[in-house]
Amino acid sequence: MIGYRGWFAFAVVMAGMSLSSFAEAGSADTLGEFLSKMTWDASKSGTLIALDPDHVMARTGGGNLLSFDRKLATVGKMSAVVPTDMVLINDELTEPNMYDGLPREAKVLYLLSTLNSHQLDLVRTVGVDQHDLQGEQIKVLRSLLPKPLAWKAVRVNESETSGNDLDHGVVPASQTDRVRLKIQNELEISLHLQSRPLAYRPLQASDMLGKAGDKVFVRDESGPQTPFGADPKVVEPNKPKPSQLNVEDPKFSVQVEVRSGDTVAEILKRVGLATGLEFHAHLRVANLPIRAFGSAARAGDLLKAIALCVTGTYRKVGPAYVLTSDLIGARVRELRFAFWKGSADKAANERADAWKALLGKTGALSKVGFDPNDPLAPDRRTLDLLNGVAVSSSNGEPNGQPGVNMVLTAELSPAIREFVNRYASANPSSGYVTDRVGLDSLLQYTFVLPDGQPLHPERSPLGAVRYFHDWPKHAVQEVTTKFKVDPSGKHPIIVRAESDVDATKAVDLAHEHGISEIWLETHRKSSLLAAQNRGVQISLVIRPWEAFDRVTIQNLDRNVLGDPGAKLGIRRKAELEWHSYVDSAEGIGGEPPEPYDSVTPLEEGLPRRWATLSELGQTPGLAGVVVLDTEPTGYEANDTRSNFGYYSKWMAMMHEFGYSDAMRLAYLREHSIDPIDIDEPELYLNIDLEQPFFPDYAYIHDGRDNDATQDMRLMLAAWCSYRAKLNQRAILPFFQRFSDLSTPIWVMPRLTAIHVPLESNSFVVPWTPGADVPTREPSRRESSFPGAIDISPFNEDSLPAVSRFLSWALASPKVQTAIDMSSVPANRLPIFMDRWFPKVPGK
Secondary structure (H helix, E strand, C coil), X not given: CECHHHHCCEEEECCCCCCCCCCCCCCCCEHHHHHHCCCCCHHHHCCEEEECHHHCECCCCCCCHHHHCEEEEEECCEEEEEECEEEEECXXXXXXXXXXXXXXHHHHHHHHXXXXXXXXXXXXXXXXXXXXXXXXXXXXXXXXXXXXXXXXXXXXXXXXXXXXXXXXXXXCHHHHHHCEXXXXXXXXXXXXXXXXXXXEEEEEHHHCCCCCCCEEEEEECCCCCCHHHCCCEEEEECCCCCECCCCCCHHHHCEEECCCCCEHHHHHHHHHHHHCCEEEECHHHHCCEEEEECCEEEHHHXXXXXXHHCCCEEXXXXXXXXXXXXXXXHHHHHHHHHHHHHHHHHHHHHHHHHHHHHHHHHCCCCCCCECCCXXXXXXXXXXXXXXXXXHHHHCCCCCCCCCCCEEEHHHCCHHHHHHHHHHHHHCHHHCECCCEEEEEEEEEEEEECCCCCECCCCCCCCEEHHHHCCCCCCCCCCCCCCCCCCCCCCCCEEEECCCHHHHHHHHHHHHHCCCCEEEEECCCHHHHHHHXXXXXXEEEEEXXXXXXXXXXXXXXXXXXXXXXHHHHHHHHHCCHHHHHHHHHCCCCCCXXXXXXXXXXXXXXXHHHHHHHHHHHHCCCCCCEEEECCCCXXXXXXXXXXXXXXXXXXXXXXXXXXXXCHHHHHHHHHHHCCCHHHCCCCCCCCCCCCCECCECCCCCCCCCCCCCHHHHHHHHHHHHHHHHHHHHHHHHHHHHHCCCCCCCXXXXXXXXXXXXXXXXXXXXXXXXXXXXXXXXXXXXXCHHHCCCCEEEEECCCCCCHHHHHHHHHHHCCCCCCEEEECCCCCCCCHHHHHHHHCCCCCCC
């Protein structure tokens, strides 16, 4: 990396100075007008450039460069009109501020956990203010009050979820000590989808402002909280950023033609032709025009000046260079900040859970009621139903899984029925079920203004009321006996053996334990032959993209952080949220398979690879061929933009492959953007990471008259489609090599959607050579594919849920289940098999 000192030397001339090279000019509305009134003698002062001056508006006056937030920078023997300031992002985040940075809801919980009985009576009736508290309690209440506390009065319209503003105001600083905090209950009604029973839309009672015509007071949002005190954005005087391009190299001493009206991309291409290098510009700036005074400049100086014009730098992508915002990349930065925030959120949630548990044990909130002015306050019958589902949720389902708390809509109050029907009617395309809904109660908080006027409840509740009860923990029964394998069922095991000795040992071990079929994962034909004729059927397991044959580190496929598969496996084991996902995700039962090093669809050696794997598949005597993982994570075609509560967006991004240098360069050449600069708009961080000329989020318009914003909106979908098509085209020749194979073939279906939760259990389906490669929707299970065989990873780290499932599956002749033991080392396999499978006498 070339640092600040070595990248280039430049001088900045104060923007308000009178320069002999400029003729003084009057005021102007745009920088273009200002420059047109000036005289620049290029023969004396060298070439001058300015970026897109016709769209740079005067801030004040327009009588000098400073009024356009611009200054004059001398770079070598040329000059440039550049922004006065630039934005740097501090990527080295410090320890989270767990006091000021706690979410407001967590602070409320902490405060509630410290209240005595008298204070609790106040908080659930009229509310508490600073005069009702003492010591640390006062500090907490001050910390959680919005600053400033702004409010507005709203006349509710016919939708009853919005209204027209009537008045607004701000609580004076001198009166904030009289603002009260009040807690109350409210209903949550969940509308389930007809097409996807487990998918639902939760509706809080506070979503309804009131009845049409009501005057309601709401808090006027003052902007998002900065999470945990993070403020990484720094504004500094514009200067060179660290770069991966050494423009002091003699090859950059050549003169390059500069013409007014040339775009940034055109000038970079001309520099590339003159120097023999490849240059690209981020699509946000690629088509911005350059105004030039002069006809040529040294290539290195020109590159320096353009980088200053956009407050950017040059990043190396394979053999090429891209002009972009900085070296790290918007997508990488978002992910790194998400890691930081995820860990801080987990710590905050652990504290909040501890406070909830404390409140539950003391029963401090048992007397909290519903606001009688709430139009959706439950009647007696609804309260009875609510109490019933609370008891049901406590009976082994304290997390309130979808479907546990369903009630008949007809039994609810008229106001609630009307609310449900009105919402469903307003969203007919969603296909909501309306005869039954989920019912729950939330603990909510609100602020009461100094004059006694309560504000509408906050949008973020403190949690379901059931969380504040100390439900008994149900012990999970583990499997303690060995598996009973039904010999009439199809129950193969998958083992890895890369030597003849390991292969024969694995087969003999399976035979001793009554296993009649092995799916052998190997890249040695001799191992396949050695394993045969030993009393066990042998099928070959192929993972087409696995990096098994002399693949250099540079050619491995990578995720956006630059991790190949094995390194990703190490990284995710260190992530707290990953372990939380594995432990709690519904139906997962255990950790998904370990990621492994793989190659990309642009790997030059694919024909040789396909030939090697095809030859293995043609080995005589095989009972079948099993093809797994034809589509590594990240190569799925469609992004459904779905969010999964137990699988965060940043975890999905972490497991998304396709970011090798070769893939990034190929995409950059076609779309003028490095994929690590394609942001994820649905990764909500509440951290300002915007930089001039390179707004991170695709929907942000950069204020210029070009198509860059629209292109950015389409870029994430285009990147997903690009990877999927490359993978699909590259894998076709592999399957064509099996067109004349008579041995049975099973193939793992390809997923149609990206960013869905990783699964611990997948499956393979029978495949006929010449047919299309099978695909499946994320919600489509093996039961809908005739002849499908479930694959369940199982190793020494598997959770009890896996063994419980396998204990049931292996004893059933109707359930076809393969046990994937490929991650169990060969020297540990005998111990593992003895632990779970009884030996069969006489074998």
